[in-house]
Each structure stands twice: as structure tokens, then as C-alpha cells.
Amino acid sequence: MSPKNKKKEPGFKFIKASGGIEEYRLSSNGLRVLTLEEHSAPVTTFMVTYHVGSRNEAIGHTGATHLLEHLMFKGSKKFNKEKNTAIWSELQNIGAQINATTWNDRTNYFEVVPSEHLERAIAIEADRMRNAFLKDEDRQPEMTVVRNEFERGENNPFDVLDKNIWATAYQAHPYHHSTIGWRSDIENVSTKRLQEFYNTYYWPNNATATVIGDFEKKQTLALIKKYFGEHGRSQHTIPKMYTEEPTQEGPRRIMIKRAGQTGIVGIGHKTPEGLNQDTYALQALGKILTEGKSSRLYKRIVDPGLATSLFMYDFPFKDCGMFISYVFLTPETDHNSVEEIVLEEYRQIIKEGIKQKELDRAKAQIKANVAFSRDGSYAVASALNEALAIGDWTFYSTFMDHIIKVSRKDIQRVAEKYLIEDQNTTGWFIPQN
Amino acid sequence: MxxxxxxxxxxxxxxxxxxxxxxxxxxxxxxxxxxxxxxxxxxxxxxxxxxxxxxxxxxxxxxxxxxxxxxxxxxxxxxxxxxxxxxxxxxxxxxxxxxxxxxxxxxxxxxxxxxxxxxxxxxxxxxxxxxxxxxxxxxxxxxxxxxxxxxxxxxxxxxxxxxxxxxxxxxxxxxxxxxxxxxxxxxxxxxxxxxxxxxxxxxxxxxxxxxxxxSRWKKGPDIPYRLDLKARPIKGKKRRIPIPDKQSIDMYLGQAIGINRRHKDYYPLKMAIYVLGGNFSARLMQTIRDEAGLTYGIGSSLSGTGFGSDGYWSTWATFAPDLLEKGKRATRNQIKEWYNNGITEKELKEKKTTIMGAYKVGLDSTGGLAARILSNAQQREKIEHLDKYPEIIKNISLDKVNKTIKKYIKPKQLTFVAAGTFDD
Missing domain, CATH: 3.30.830.10 (Metalloenzyme, LuxS/M16 peptidase-like)
Known part of the structure; x- marks a missing residue:
């Protein structure tokens, strides 16, 4: 749809539309707004995505983005405990689902509300965008909350292994550290540093507001203008993260020995930035290897009882990624034999490619996943949030169009290009009884 | 709606x-x-x-x-x-x-x-x-x-x-x-x-x-499982389950409550427990997490009450090993306060709107709906029961809620179980 055909919304510039989703810019401050009306249930999701994540952190303040996200619930000028308008109470008391998440490339705050309460969600998000308190007396107790979140992650052998594989594969790039950060940074980062972080990144021109569900567009855009229009754009340019990962020049290996019951093998290979065209073939390759009981690795590893389960992920990130297969071993299985089976399957695909039937199955699985990513307003907003994080929300709306075009040759080519020894980082969790 | x-x-x-x-x-x-x-x-x-x-x-x-x-x-x-x-x-x-x-x-x-x-x-x-x-x-x-x-x-x-x-x-x-x-x-x-x-x-x-x-599958009578056992008598018991190399301990405080979801006191008691620890704005998250910073997660719920079973009330939390005793004490204090003074009219009103709103929000996706409808059928409830739920919640009185707390909760006889790596 061309911009000329769109009805003009006062105060907004229409940018583009794709898959029923429309993009606008609030002219006064550059806030991007995405809308998708869908009236099947009386529910609307409102989400604000800030284009800042743990990739914007450095040594000494790892985990700061996430800790800041926690502090954002402690109150803002209009919504706080003193006024009896605390954020959690204001939203949970109307039955809203409310939360926030932080990851490598983005931080998002969301509310799934009965539609008649949408204005409250917009007002709260607008206020805390620039008027959050971020007090030191709030950071102290919240630090121990976040530290317990970290400790809970450390309880889980998979979390520990995954964290260590990334830290080994990426040495210079900030994907080196996990979003929760290192323990000592969580404990010691100052409130001043968190405020600086907030004042650097939390601006309308570094954010996207997404509205999905049962709302009326004209009225909603007017509300967004009313509340978010109170803020100007940042006076500074939002800093760019410029660190690049040097080329890896050989395989790497990490072993974690801790008390535990069963072993885990994780095999990672570096992949390109999410918006690279090879991402689509890599996504299909992942399905062929591990999705479902007909997948190659399931048949060779789980089906004969060498493992209780396996899965792989290759989340598209902004800068670079990792194609990681994880295998959870049964008690008598040794790490080495499973690692060899995984690599043998990789080599087999590199050498002989895949069958058309495998590709068709992967595409059918992805088609169903895409259809279900439209089941409910939150599902759509959440998928858009991840596409925004990597730099282009139409990654979500055009994903299936690209997947359809993936060929068997593409799969073989990306396997040959990325699943190579020199780009490999392998991790073992070795239980100590 | x-x-x-x-x-x-x-x-x-x-x-x-x-x-x-x-x-x-x-x-x-x-x-x-x-x-x-x-x-x-x-x-x-x-x-x-x-x-x-x-x-x-x-x-x-x-x-x-x-x-x-x-x-x-x-x-x-x-x-x-x-x-x-x-x-x-x-x-x-x-x-x-x-x-x-x-x-x-x-x-x-x-x-x-x-x-x-x-x-x-x-x-x-x-x-x-x-x-x-x-x-x-x-x-x-x-x-x-x-x-x-x-x-x-x-x-x-x-x-x-x-x-x-x-x-x-x-x-x-x-x-x-x-x-x-x-x-x-x-x-x-x-x-x-x-x-x-x-x-x-x-x-x-x-x-x-x-x-x-x-159509040609064998048929048999639909006989519900007959429950012939009750919970053990309520006695405060303690147990620590050591698991090495863990940085966070999971803790439960709980007791059997002797009633199932069809009992007339079920919804008032459920409401009372929701005020204590049903969501982030409930008392436990507000005090133990938000104010004191002792835990990432704490909550309280009524469980095991379906299909005629006499259920139980439990409060769960995670603490770092060095904060376990402090966290447990703070949790017990909150429970004591809740038991002694009950919940307030304001809390009841707020939680009623929470539950009614959440009922609407739950219509957002098909996955949740299919599960909710199935669960209702399994409990042998009519479809109308799903629509009656907001009405049931709306009609709960403060007096009834506070009476059920006194009737069913035994704060001095709670069983304590924790698993993880202990400091001592």
C-alpha cells in the first residue's frame, strides 16, 4: 500500500504497511508506532520497545539494562506509591497482564489489557519513558532481587552451559555476556550509572510503541500523541555500538563440572546478523535437524535412547548469532559419542544436501508457527518486538515469503558456510556426583 | 461479555x-x-x-x-x-x-x-x-x-x-x-x-x-474416581532437602485445607490467598520482594482441590542460602499479619476487578481457551459455569473472606520444606 493511499493521521507521518501492520512516526519526537487492528477478543496489547539491550553494555556494568528494567517499575512522576498509583497496582487491578523483558538487542514493556483500559497503559508507558524515579534507595533492594534471579539461573545446568558457550564463542562483542550480567556487576553498578543509561537510551526517537488488538486506530493514535507527545526527541544522537567480533580461527571448547545428575552437550557455530538473507535457510536447517520426531538428530539420538531430549536455536540477533544444538543425555551416554553424531549429521548435509521432503516438512512447520504467531494480540506484539530488535519489523510480516523461496541448495550452502570447524564452540556439562 | x-x-x-x-x-x-x-x-x-x-x-x-x-x-x-x-x-x-x-x-x-x-x-x-x-x-x-x-x-x-x-x-x-x-x-x-x-x-x-x-470404539461407564483418603492431620513439620552446588533455595510453607473446589468456602478462601500472594501487587511480592528485596519470586496459592480432592494451601519462594532464614521469617510475619487482621475492603475490591479483567484478557488466544473449556468439562461443570465465574467473584463478601482465613489457616502449624544448598 502506498503512503498516498493512507488516511492522514494528525501529528503522525505514515511510513509504510506490511501484512496488515501499519507504521507511523509521531512527527514531534520521532516515536515509531506500529498498529494492527483485530477485534476477535475484547483485548488489546500495548508494548513499548526500546532499542537498547545488553549489547549496549560494557565491562563493569553488564546486566545494567536488565536492572534498569526492574527499576522502571518502582515509580514515575505520575504513577507511584506515594500517589497511590503504583504501576503494578494500576495495571494488575484491572486484570492486565503486565511485564517487561530485556535481551541482547532490546528492552520491552507491555500490557495486555481489557480494551477499555488501553489509555491507562499508554499513560503509564509515556510517563515512565522520561519521568522514571530511578532512586538509589530503590536500587538497593532491587539489586538483591535481580541477584536472586541470577542465582536461580545458576541453579540450572543448561543456563550455565549456554552462558559459557556464548562467553567462549564471543570474546570482543558484547554478546559475550548474558543479559542478566555477571554477579559482581549486578552487585556493584551504581544508580548514577543506571540513570546515565536511562538518559542515553530512553527517548521517543529510540523507541517503538506497538498496539495490537481491539482498538480504534484514530482514537488510539490521538492518545499516543497526547501522552508521548509530552516528550521531545533526545538532544543527543543515540550512541552506536561499534565493537565487532574478530574472526574465529579455530574450534573452541568449554567444560563445566558441577554437582548434577546427567550430562549436556551444546554445539554452537557462529551465524551472521539476523537480517542477513542466509537467516531464512538457517531457520529451515534448524527444523530439519531437530524439530519433531522425524528430524535427523531426533532419529539418531533421542529415538534410540541416547538422550532424553534435544533442541536447537538460532535466534536472529542484530549483529551476529549462533546456531546451537543442545542434547540432554541419558545417564549412561557419553558426551563424545553424541557430539560425534551431531557433527556427522552436519557433515552429511554439507556433503550430500537434504531431501526435498525434509525441506517441505520444515516449511510446513514454519508456516504453522507463523500462523500461530498471529494467535492473540500479545503473540503478534511479541513477534514484532523481536523483529524490531534486529532492525526491521517487516522481518516478521515477510518472514514466510522468504522461507518459501529457500531451496535445497540454499540449505546445503549455509551448512557449508557456517557449520564449519573453525567457527565452532562446543560445551559439555559434566555432572559431578 | x-x-x-x-x-x-x-x-x-x-x-x-x-x-x-x-x-x-x-x-x-x-x-x-x-x-x-x-x-x-x-x-x-x-x-x-x-x-x-x-x-x-x-x-x-x-x-x-x-x-x-x-x-x-x-x-x-x-x-x-x-x-x-x-x-x-x-x-x-x-x-x-x-x-x-x-x-x-x-x-x-x-x-x-x-x-x-x-x-x-x-x-x-x-x-x-x-x-x-x-x-x-x-x-x-x-x-x-x-x-x-x-x-x-x-x-x-x-x-x-x-x-x-x-x-x-x-x-x-x-x-x-x-x-x-x-x-x-x-x-x-x-x-x-x-x-x-x-x-x-x-x-x-x-x-x-x-x-x-x-463410533465403533468400546464404551464403558463414566465412573469418577472415588476418593477414600484424606490429608494427614495438620502438624507443623520441617524438612530440608540438600542438593549440592545450588545458589538459590526453593522453599514451601504449606498445609492441607480439607476442602475441595465445590465447597462453599472455596472461593472466599481462594480470594483471601490471592490477596496474600496471587500476583505481583499482592502482599507477599510487595513486601518480601519489592520492599525488602529478599527474593526474585514469591507467591501463594490453593491447589489440589479438583475432582473432589481435599486440597492444600502453599506459599513458595526462592532465597539465596544466606537470606533463607530472614526470608522465611519475613514470610511468616506476613502470613501472621494476614491471619490476625484479615484483608481490607480496598484489597477485596481491587482483586475483584483484577480477576474480572483477567477473565477478559484470557480470551486473547485459542490455546488458553481450549484448555480452560476442557478443564471445566473435566470438573463436570456446565458451560454456564464459565460465565458464572465473574458473578461468583463479584458476590464474595469481606466478612466471608476473613472468616475463612480464621477457619482454615493454621499459621503456627505450617509445614516447611526447602531444597538447595544450605549454609549451615
Missing amino acids: RNYFSKKIVVDEPQKGLSTFVLPTGVKEVITFAGSLPCGTLYSPRKNSEISSLAAGMLDKGTKNKDKFEVSDILESVGAEINFFNTAHHVQFTGYCLKNDLDTVLCLLGEQLRTPLFLEKELSTLKKRLVGNLERSKEDTKKQAMIGLLRKLYPPHHPNYALTTDEKIELVSSVRTKEIKTFHKNTYRLGGFNFSAAGDVSPDTINKLLKEQF
């Missing part, structure tokens, strides 16, 4: 003993479904309660006409899923597919339930994997603490009782193919079979397809 479910859900019985509950929604292309048969753990022979679980686990390992790879190929070639699992009362399945593939998927579901292929070799592999999962669960501090709590509150064979992980491993390892075949023959049949679906779906199509699959 009034009578949303009773107006929209089409209830039918395409075959005697098989009830369907179909909710067409505005979502395009996708269908989510769920279903259950009354043949869960409690229907296993007493000598081995894991037989039902293994029978459910074998349902995707092939049918008389299709081997396991043909089964997975049919589903995966259309991007669909069917997953079977076992609960105390039921074998359940959940699944999803695109609208055009419904015929294929329900046809396969029928075959899997009616004519599963219980091969010796497959059972042996399944047991190996289950044992691996059980061994891994010994590292899970939350799971182990919950098992510890339930064993203190209930006697063996009660629906809410939990076996130790080692006991389960032993039982799983000893199940034989013959026992599974006999169990399937005796318990899998029409009678108490419920099926729910939501999404881009036509009730007529669902009923037609299910009738085709199950």
Missing part, C-alpha cells in the same frame, strides 16, 4: 461417552484442541502407579497401521502437533493444526488412541528416557521441595501425594509391555471422553470427524 461462553461454545455428544465443546473465534487458519480420557495415574493398578504414564507416553510410538515415523511424518509434514501426557486423573492430549489439515490430524488422533502399537523395544527406550528425565529432576530445587511438601501433607495413594524421584524410577523401570496393553484395553474407551477446540473451526466438522473415528 455477558454469557460469552454459553452463547459461543457449541456443546454436543457426537457419540455416547464423547462430549465436544467447540468455540469458533475470530482468529484465522489456526485451530487449537485439547482432550482427555479418565485413565490417569489414579486408574493405574495399585502395585504400579506409573503404568498409566507409560501408556500415555507410548501413544505416539506407532499404531497398528503406522509405525512411529509414519505418525510423526504425517503431523510434521503439515506443521501440526499432538502431544499426550498423563495427569493424576486423566490421559490428556493437546494439539494444534491449520484449518485445512484438521481431517488428517483428527484421523491420526483416533488411530493413536484406539490402536496404539505397544512394542517392547519402544517401551524399553521410553523407560530409559524417562529415567534420564527423573534423574535430572533430582537437581531441580523447586520440584524436590514440592515433592517433600506433598509427602508431608498427604498419605500414599491420595491424589495429591507425591512419590520420591527414586521410587518413581523404580516403578518406571519395572513396567512391562503386557501391563500397558492390559491397562489400555481396560481403561481407554468412550465414557468421560471430553474434547475441546477453539479457533477457526466449525463444530459440525469436529463432530463429524470424531464420530467417524470413535
Whole structure:
């Protein structure tokens, strides 16, 4: 749809539309707004995505983005405990689902509300965008909350292994550290540093507001203008993260020995930035290897009882990624034999490619996943949030169009290009009884 | 919103003993479904309660006409899923597919339930994997603490009782193919079979397809499980379950409450507990987490009250080992305050609007809807019950809530169980 055909919304510039989703810019401050009306249930999701994540952190303040996200619930000028308008109470008391998440490339705050309460969600998000308190007396107790979140992650052998594989594969790039950060940074980062972080990144021109569900567009855009229009754009340019990962020049290996019951093998290979065209073939390759009981690795590893389960992920990130297969071993299985089976399957695909039937199955699985990513307003907003994080929300709306075009040759080519020894980082969790 | 479910859900019985509950929604292309048969753990022979679980686990390992790879190929070639699992009362399945593939998927579901292929070799592999999962669960501090709590509150064979992980491993390892075949023959049949679906779906199509699959299946009476056991007498007990190399401890404080969800005091008590620890703005999260910073997560809930079971109230939290005692003390203080002074009119009003709003928000996706409708049917409630829920909540009085706290809660006799690596 061309911009000329769109009805003009006062105060907004229409940018583009794709898959029923429309993009606008609030002219006064550059806030991007995405809308998708869908009236099947009386529910609307409102989400604000800030284009800042743990990739914007450095040594000494790892985990700061996430800790800041926690502090954002402690109150803002209009919504706080003193006024009896605390954020959690204001939203949970109307039955809203409310939360926030932080990851490598983005931080998002969301509310799934009965539609008649949408204005409250917009007002709260607008206020805390620039008027959050971020007090030191709030950071102290919240630090121990976040530290317990970290400790809970450390309880889980998979979390520990995954964290260590990334830290080994990426040495210079900030994907080196996990979003929760290192323990000592969580404990010691100052409130001043968190405020600086907030004042650097939390601006309308570094954010996207997404509205999905049962709302009326004209009225909603007017509300967004009313509340978010109170803020100007940042006076500074939002800093760019410029660190690049040097080329890896050989395989790497990490072993974690801790008390535990069963072993885990994780095999990672570096992949390109999410918006690279090879991402689509890599996504299909992942399905062929591990999705479902007909997948190659399931048949060779789980089906004969060498493992209780396996899965792989290759989340598209902004800068670079990792194609990681994880295998959870049964008690008598040794790490080495499973690692060899995984690599043998990789080599087999590199050498002989895949069958058309495998590709068709992967595409059918992805088609169903895409259809279900439209089941409910939150599902759509959440998928858009991840596409925004990597730099282009139409990654979500055009994903299936690209997947359809993936060929068997593409799969073989990306396997040959990325699943190579020199780009490999392998991790073992070795239980100590 | 009034009578949303009773107006929209089409209830039918395409075959005697098989009830369907179909909710067409505005979502395009996708269908989510769920279903259950009354043949869960409690229907296993007493000598081995894991037989039902293994029978459910074998349902995707092939049918008389299709081997396991043909089964997975049919589903995966259309991007669909069917997953079977076992609960105390039921074998359940959940699944999803695109609208055009419904015929294929329900046809396969029928075959899997009616004519599963219980091969010796497959059972042996399944047991190996289950044992691996059980061994891994010994590292899970939350799971182990919950098992510890339930064993203190209930006697063996009660629906809410939990076996130790080692006991389960032993039982799983000893199940034989013959026992599974006999169990399937005796318990899998029409009678108490419920099926729910939501999404881009036509009730007529669902009923037609299910009738085709199950019209000649054997029938039996729909007999609910008869509960003949009660919780152990309430006595404050303590247990620590050491698990090495853990940085966070999972803790439960709990007690049996002696009533099930059909009791007149159930909803007032549930409301009281919701005010204490039902969500982030409830007392425990506000004080122990938000103000004191002692934990990442704490909550309180009423559980195990379905199907006539006398349920339990539990409060769960995680603490770093050096904060466990402080956290436990602070939690007990909050419980004491709640017990002594009850909840306020303001809290009741707020939580009522929370629950009513959450009821609406729950309509957002088909997955949640299919599960909610199935659960209602399993509890032998009419569809109208789903619509009555907001009314029930609206009519709860402050006086009743505070009286139920005094009547059921014994703050000095709470059982404490914690699992993790302890400082001392």
C-alpha cells in the first residue's frame, strides 16, 4: 500500500504497511508506532520497545539494562506509591497482564489489557519513558532481587552451559555476556550509572510503541500523541555500538563440572546478523535437524535412547548469532559419542544436501508457527518486538515469503558456510556426583 | 461479555461417552484442541502407579497401521502437533493444526488412541528416557521441595501425594509391555471422553470427524474416581532437602485445607490467598520482594482441590542460602499479619476487578481457551459455569473472606520444606 493511499493521521507521518501492520512516526519526537487492528477478543496489547539491550553494555556494568528494567517499575512522576498509583497496582487491578523483558538487542514493556483500559497503559508507558524515579534507595533492594534471579539461573545446568558457550564463542562483542550480567556487576553498578543509561537510551526517537488488538486506530493514535507527545526527541544522537567480533580461527571448547545428575552437550557455530538473507535457510536447517520426531538428530539420538531430549536455536540477533544444538543425555551416554553424531549429521548435509521432503516438512512447520504467531494480540506484539530488535519489523510480516523461496541448495550452502570447524564452540556439562 | 461462553461454545455428544465443546473465534487458519480420557495415574493398578504414564507416553510410538515415523511424518509434514501426557486423573492430549489439515490430524488422533502399537523395544527406550528425565529432576530445587511438601501433607495413594524421584524410577523401570496393553484395553474407551477446540473451526466438522473415528470404539461407564483418603492431620513439620552446588533455595510453607473446589468456602478462601500472594501487587511480592528485596519470586496459592480432592494451601519462594532464614521469617510475619487482621475492603475490591479483567484478557488466544473449556468439562461443570465465574467473584463478601482465613489457616502449624544448598 502506498503512503498516498493512507488516511492522514494528525501529528503522525505514515511510513509504510506490511501484512496488515501499519507504521507511523509521531512527527514531534520521532516515536515509531506500529498498529494492527483485530477485534476477535475484547483485548488489546500495548508494548513499548526500546532499542537498547545488553549489547549496549560494557565491562563493569553488564546486566545494567536488565536492572534498569526492574527499576522502571518502582515509580514515575505520575504513577507511584506515594500517589497511590503504583504501576503494578494500576495495571494488575484491572486484570492486565503486565511485564517487561530485556535481551541482547532490546528492552520491552507491555500490557495486555481489557480494551477499555488501553489509555491507562499508554499513560503509564509515556510517563515512565522520561519521568522514571530511578532512586538509589530503590536500587538497593532491587539489586538483591535481580541477584536472586541470577542465582536461580545458576541453579540450572543448561543456563550455565549456554552462558559459557556464548562467553567462549564471543570474546570482543558484547554478546559475550548474558543479559542478566555477571554477579559482581549486578552487585556493584551504581544508580548514577543506571540513570546515565536511562538518559542515553530512553527517548521517543529510540523507541517503538506497538498496539495490537481491539482498538480504534484514530482514537488510539490521538492518545499516543497526547501522552508521548509530552516528550521531545533526545538532544543527543543515540550512541552506536561499534565493537565487532574478530574472526574465529579455530574450534573452541568449554567444560563445566558441577554437582548434577546427567550430562549436556551444546554445539554452537557462529551465524551472521539476523537480517542477513542466509537467516531464512538457517531457520529451515534448524527444523530439519531437530524439530519433531522425524528430524535427523531426533532419529539418531533421542529415538534410540541416547538422550532424553534435544533442541536447537538460532535466534536472529542484530549483529551476529549462533546456531546451537543442545542434547540432554541419558545417564549412561557419553558426551563424545553424541557430539560425534551431531557433527556427522552436519557433515552429511554439507556433503550430500537434504531431501526435498525434509525441506517441505520444515516449511510446513514454519508456516504453522507463523500462523500461530498471529494467535492473540500479545503473540503478534511479541513477534514484532523481536523483529524490531534486529532492525526491521517487516522481518516478521515477510518472514514466510522468504522461507518459501529457500531451496535445497540454499540449505546445503549455509551448512557449508557456517557449520564449519573453525567457527565452532562446543560445551559439555559434566555432572559431578 | 455477558454469557460469552454459553452463547459461543457449541456443546454436543457426537457419540455416547464423547462430549465436544467447540468455540469458533475470530482468529484465522489456526485451530487449537485439547482432550482427555479418565485413565490417569489414579486408574493405574495399585502395585504400579506409573503404568498409566507409560501408556500415555507410548501413544505416539506407532499404531497398528503406522509405525512411529509414519505418525510423526504425517503431523510434521503439515506443521501440526499432538502431544499426550498423563495427569493424576486423566490421559490428556493437546494439539494444534491449520484449518485445512484438521481431517488428517483428527484421523491420526483416533488411530493413536484406539490402536496404539505397544512394542517392547519402544517401551524399553521410553523407560530409559524417562529415567534420564527423573534423574535430572533430582537437581531441580523447586520440584524436590514440592515433592517433600506433598509427602508431608498427604498419605500414599491420595491424589495429591507425591512419590520420591527414586521410587518413581523404580516403578518406571519395572513396567512391562503386557501391563500397558492390559491397562489400555481396560481403561481407554468412550465414557468421560471430553474434547475441546477453539479457533477457526466449525463444530459440525469436529463432530463429524470424531464420530467417524470413535463410533465403533468400546464404551464403558463414566465412573469418577472415588476418593477414600484424606490429608494427614495438620502438624507443623520441617524438612530440608540438600542438593549440592545450588545458589538459590526453593522453599514451601504449606498445609492441607480439607476442602475441595465445590465447597462453599472455596472461593472466599481462594480470594483471601490471592490477596496474600496471587500476583505481583499482592502482599507477599510487595513486601518480601519489592520492599525488602529478599527474593526474585514469591507467591501463594490453593491447589489440589479438583475432582473432589481435599486440597492444600502453599506459599513458595526462592532465597539465596544466606537470606533463607530472614526470608522465611519475613514470610511468616506476613502470613501472621494476614491471619490476625484479615484483608481490607480496598484489597477485596481491587482483586475483584483484577480477576474480572483477567477473565477478559484470557480470551486473547485459542490455546488458553481450549484448555480452560476442557478443564471445566473435566470438573463436570456446565458451560454456564464459565460465565458464572465473574458473578461468583463479584458476590464474595469481606466478612466471608476473613472468616475463612480464621477457619482454615493454621499459621503456627505450617509445614516447611526447602531444597538447595544450605549454609549451615
